[in-house]
Amino acid sequence: MPAHPRAHPFMPNSVPAIKAELMAALGIDSVDELFAQIPQDHRLDRPLELPPALTSEAALSRHMRSLLGRNRSCADNLSFLGGGCWHHYVPAVCDEIARRTEFLTPVWGTPSSDLGRNQAWFEFTSQLGELLDLELVALPVYSWGCAAGHAIRMASRLTDRRKILLPRYLDPERRAVIETYCEPAEMPSHLEIVEVNGDPETGRLSLDDLRTRLDGETAAIYFENPSYLGQIESDAAEIAALARRHGAETVVGVDPVSLGVLAPPAAYGADIVVGSIQPLGIHMYGGGGLGGFIASRDEPAYAHEYPALMVSIAETTHEEHIFSLALMHQCSYGSREAAKDWTGNSTYLYAIVAAAYMTLLGPEGFRELGSLIVQRSRYAASLLDGIDGITIRFRDGFFKEFVANFDDTGRTVAEINKTLLDRGIFGGIDLSARFPDLGQSALYCVTEVHEQQDLDRLAAALREVCTR
Amino acid sequence: MTAKLRRYHAAVWDEPIVMEMGVPGRRGFHFPEAEAAVRDAIGTASDLIPSTMQRQSRPELPEMSEPDVLRHYLHLSQETLGMMGISLFGTCTMKYNPRLTENLAMDSSIADLHPDQDPDTMQGTLEILANFERMLCELSGMDHFTFQPAGGADAAYTHACVTRAYHAARGELEQRNQIITSIQAHPCNPATATAAGFEVLTLMLEDNGYPSLDALKSAVSERTAALMINNPDDMGIYNPEIKEWVRIVHEAGGLCFYDHANFNGVMSKIRARELGFDACMFMLHKTFGVSKGGGGPAVGAYGCSDELADYLPGRRIVRQGDYYTLRDGGHLSVGRVREYLGNVQQVIKAYAWTRAMGAEGIREASDISVLVNNYMEKELLKVPGLTRSHPDIEGWRIEMTRYSLGKLYEDTGVTVVDVSNRMVDYGVDAPWLSHEPWIVPQPITPEAGEMWSKEDVDYWIAVLRQVCEEAYSDPDLVRNAPHNQAVHRQGPTSLDEPENWAMTWRAYQRKRATRRR
Numbered sequence: 001m002p003a004h005p006r007a008h009p010f011m012p013n014s015v016p017a018i019k020a021e022l023m024a025a026l027g028i029d030s031v032d033e034l035f036a037q038i039p040q041d042h043r044l045d046r047p048l049e050l051p052p053a054l055t056s057e058a059a060l061s062r063h064m065r066s067l068l069g070r071n072r073s074c075a076d077n078l079s080f081l082g083g084g085c086w087h088h089y090v091p092a093v094c095d096e097i098a099r100r101t102e103f104l105t106p107v108w109g110t111p112s113s114d115l116g117r118n119q120a121w122f123e124f125t126s127q128l129g130e131l132l133d134l135e136l137v138a139l140p141v142y143s144w145g146c147a148a149g150h151a152i153r154m155a156s157r158l159t160d161r162r163k164i165l166l167p168r169y170l171d172p173e174r175r176a177v178i179e180t181y182c183e184p185a186e187m188p189s190h191l192e193i194v195e196v197n198g199d200p201e202t203g204r205l206s207l208d209d210l211r212t213r214l215d216g217e218t219a220a221i222y223f224e225n226p227s228y229l230g231q232i233e234s235d236a237a238e239i240a241a242l243a244r245r246h247g248a249e250t251v252v253g254v255d256p257v258s259l260g261v262l263a264p265p266a267a268y269g270a271d272i273v274v275g276s277i278q279p280l281g282i283h284m285y286g287g288g289g290l291g292g293f294i295a296s297r298d299e300p301a302y303a304h305e306y307p308a309l310m311v312s313i314a315e316t317t318h319e320e321h322i323f324s325l326a327l328m329h330q331c332s333y334g335s336r337e338a339a340k341d342w343t344g345n346s347t348y349l350y351a352i353v354a355a356a357y358m359t360l361l362g363p364e365g366f367r368e369l370g371s372l373i374v375q376r377s378r379y380a381a382s383l384l385d386g387i388d389g390i391t392i393r394f395r396d397g398f399f400k401e402f403v404a405n406f407d408d409t410g411r412t413v414a415e416i417n418k419t420l421l422d423r424g425i426f427g428g429i430d431l432s433a434r435f436p437d438l439g440q441s442a443l444y445c446v447t448e449v450h451e452q453q454d455l456d457r458l459a460a461a462l463r464e465v466c467t468r
Numbered sequence: 469m470t471a472k473l474r475r476y477h478a479a480v481w482d483e484p485i486v487m488e489m490g491v492p493g494r495r496g497f498h499f500p501e502a503e504a505a506v507r508d509a510i511g512t513a514s515d516l517i518p519s520t521m522q523r524q525s526r527p528e529l530p531e532m533s534e535p536d537v538l539r540h541y542l543h544l545s546q547e548t549l550g551m552m553g554i555s556l557f558g559t560c561t562m563k564y565n566p567r568l569t570e571n572l573a574m575d576s577s578i579a580d581l582h583p584d585q586d587p588d589t590m591q592g593t594l595e596i597l598a599n600f601e602r603m604l605c606e607l608s609g610m611d612h613f614t615f616q617p618a619g620g621a622d623a624a625y626t627h628a629c630v631t632r633a634y635h636a637a638r639g640e641l642e643q644r645n646q647i648i649t650s651i652q653a654h655p656c657n658p659a660t661a662t663a664a665g666f667e668v669l670t671l672m673l674e675d676n677g678y679p680s681l682d683a684l685k686s687a688v689s690e691r692t693a694a695l696m697i698n699n700p701d702d703m704g705i706y707n708p709e710i711k712e713w714v715r716i717v718h719e720a721g722g723l724c725f726y727d728h729a730n731f732n733g734v735m736s737k738i739r740a741r742e743l744g745f746d747a748c749m750f751m752l753h754k755t756f757g758v759s760k761g762g763g764g765p766a767v768g769a770y771g772c773s774d775e776l777a778d779y780l781p782g783r784r785i786v787r788q789g790d791y792y793t794l795r796d797g798g799h800l801s802v803g804r805v806r807e808y809l810g811n812v813q814q815v816i817k818a819y820a821w822t823r824a825m826g827a828e829g830i831r832e833a834s835d836i837s838v839l840v841n842n843y844m845e846k847e848l849l850k851v852p853g854l855t856r857s858h859p860d861i862e863g864w865r866i867e868m869t870r871y872s873l874g875k876l877y878e879d880t881g882v883t884v885v886d887v888s889n890r891m892v893d894y895g896v897d898a899p900w901l902s903h904e905p906w907i908v909p910q911p912i913t914p915e916a917g918e919m920w921s922k923e924d925v926d927y928w929i930a931v932l933r934q935v936c937e938e939a940y941s942d943p944d945l946v947r948n949a950p951h952n953q954a955v956h957r958q959g960p961t962s963l964d965e966p967e968n969w970a971m972t973w974r975a976y977q978r979k980r981a982t983r984r985r
Binding site: 019033049107119310318372 | 500
């Protein structure tokens with residue numbers, strides 16, 4: 001132990017002489033005097049009991065690494081997990097930009113002192129707007145589920161209606177978030193959720209069922225393209241047309257990495273488009289890599305319903321470009337309980353990372369990425385489909401995810417996934433509890449990180465596991 | 469105390485907007501072609517996508533090579549002051565973000581984990597989260613924490629949702645539809661309460677700096693669902709009657725939520741549970757050393773008593789000896805406020821920060837933040853044109869004091885926004901003014917915390933003094949600031965008008981073309 005307490009590396013004023021100097025300036029003998037506002041009977045009368053301090057970075061690093069050593073990652077194993085958080089390759093440039101101190105550490109400056117950061121935000125919305133073919137893109141919200149929840153509430157306010165149609169085959173995580181945003185039945189502003197069935201043959205939305213659910217009370221139909229089960233919703237234009245006929249808004253959730261090869265939702269009639277920015281160069285972080293976007297046509301009626309912050313290009317007093325927040329008065333910072341929903345700290349660092357990702361890829365990169373994913377996922381499905389006991393549920397028209405059914409193996413997905421895990425493979429998401437009508441099915445996700453040899457290895461392992 | 473002012477100028481790159489950059493055919497990133505066996509078995513992508521669903525035209529993205537992309541975004545980072553100066557941004561508790569944890573977060577053991585992995589493969593993460601939950605319980609006296617809320621506002625929303633579920637379970641939700649807060653509570657409290665379906669009652673401040681017990685008593689009723697309040701508030705004033713507040717709200721049947729946005733000055737001194745609160749919130753991206761990212765990813769760690777545990781959102785971590793597993797919430801759970809376990813990597817960073825500090829470090833950080841704030845106050849009150857909010861309230865403030873430049877404005881016509889624009893010219897980050905509504909004219913709210921040295925704080929004070937003196941001697945110099953940034957100040961055009969706002973490049977192109985016609 002040192003003879004005197006050491007100054008803490010994070011606290012420059014923890015040097016005793018400096019503390020003494022500050023106290024002398026205030027004419028006090030003890031820091032305790034400064035807390036006179038807090039009544040004695042409010043005070044904690046003992047020191048906190050926390051694990052011992054690791055003020056040495058070397059010791060802390062070792063401690064953290066020993067704990068994290070118990071994790072097994074998708075990078076060191078072969079993972080087929082997706083469903084709303086996806087293992088895509090993160091370019092090194094994205095990690096470099098994500099770690100820039102000027103972007104990483106601050107909170108807020110003036111439009112002039114934040115010029116670069118705000119421009120990067122504008123480049124995020126501008127590039128995403130090109131992928132989406134839409135002119136109005138807000139800064140991101142917490143997640144895709146939160147974006148969908150806000151968009152549905154926007155649609156309800158736009159139409160002054162309270163009935164929301166959701167596809168039955170929707171990610172339970174996102175569905176749960178949307179339900180929270182729709183408020184329980186006791187609340188006067190409750191939104192009623194009505195499910196639309198999936199077509200058992202195609203896995204896509206059942207148009208027949210949709211026709212029976214849509215009516216003059218419907219605020220919005222929300223569906224995803226590709227859907228949770230991976231299907232490309234080829235009836236999307238018909239769905240949007242039906243919604244329009246009933247005066248309902250069409251809200252579409254989309255995977256942005258599909259947009260190099262798939263038509264953007266605006267092309268088939270979507271009014272509000274949401275989705276995840278995580279696949280745009282952001283690590284999964286165990287679910288901490290999520291971020292959601294909201295976009296629409298640039299019409300005042302839509303713009304005036306956004307809860308999220310919006311950054312606009314503008315001019316300085318000297319006709320230079322500058323970037324600043326628009327329509328601040330309608331967000332919760334501007335008008336408290338009168339605001340459109342609420343906003344706060346969100347995922348703005350990821351907006352910059354996603355901007356760099358979109359620039360790196362460019363139009364050809366997105367086309368290559370989408371093509372490669374479609375080919376490799378179809379290849380994987382075709383391999384699995386040839387294995388005794390495994391059936392691919394919806395064989396055609398999927399993007400990066402597909403449903404493999406294991407009913408005829410006589411084993412549960414849970415059992416199969418445990419055995420795969422022993423072989424260093426994370427099998428697809430177990431759908432059996434989420435959608436019992438799909439039997440023992442798993443949602444397999446294949447992206448550009450999976451090479452042919454990985455898919456062959458999966459097939460070999462499954463052949464072994466399923467036929468034992 | 470005389471600090472020499474720096475000769476500062478922001479980097480000026482005249483960096484084009486990325487949409488104007490690039491050359492057709494340039495590439496920044498390649499993906500491999502599908503393998504021959506894949507192509508032979510499957511064919512091309514266009515065979516696999518229904519023709520009606522194929523993209524018809526290429527997205528108009530820039531085409532740039534990899535080094536140019538890197539340099540573009542590096543230039544933008546350099547055109548951002550971004551806490552390279554001294555940021556005393558009040559209410560946000562600017563902290564050092566240890567680079568150890570920022571680097572660790574990029575390791576595949578954190579970065580490349582999928583939330584649906586088997587718990588067997590996430591034992592490290594789950595152990596850290598479980599241990600950190602215990603640490604936050606010790607700091608607050610609460611029994612449970614969830615990390616699902618993705619920011620402080622999301623934690624406030626979580627409380628509104630827990631409040632709904634709690635009263636719904638007792639069959640009282642339709643009756644209990646009001647949430648009480650104060651005008652000094654963060655705007656997210658009334659906003660999330662409304663978004664969750666509640667009516668909001670906002671209490672105004674009295675001369676002593678907080679709302680009166682009488683005002684609270686007349687607000688509570690059989691309709692009261694919850695109280696959402698911060699303490700100390702952003703003026704550095706601690707409400708000494710807070711225990712009585714909690715008693716009154718509980719007696720009326722409401723829940724009490726402690727918005728611990730201003731925890732830095734009172735950590736290790738008070739605990740929310742012992743003051744009677746049912747729930748509280750810590751912002752890990754503020755008090756606990758996690759990087760802010762210019763506004764997230766963030767974590768609003770939401771803590772509550774045993775009584776509210778069943779209402780918490782998301783899956784709960786369960787410890788079984790040395791093994792950690794996840795259990796779904798029961799039928800009372802509010803479900804999800806966001807997907808999965810929250811911003812897990814940020815929780816891991818907060819755990820590491822707390823381990824680096826320890827109990828003694830946390831106590832010392834609280835002491836230093838209050839000590840430096842009061843030192844600053846003493847010095848700042850010598851600055852011409854500056855007064856303290858509620859000047860008649862005697863005594864020391866906690867970790868933050870709100871000031872007014874109302875006198876400066878009356879004397880010179882220079883606003884606090886002008887002052888802010890001028891301060892950055894001296895290489896300090898812009899200060900925080902105040903949340904809406906402004907209850908003092910021309911507010912400014914610095915918070916020193918424990919990160920900034922006395923020399924830094926002296927420099928910041930010297931800059932504010934210099935700018936205020938300039939306002940008296942040469943007001944146009946301040947009104948036309950900044951002068952040392954990459955660009956001048958934003959022009960007067962309102963961005964609330966549809967013809968003026970342009971949230972994307974394509975909107976800008978269209979509107980600009982219309983204007984020129």
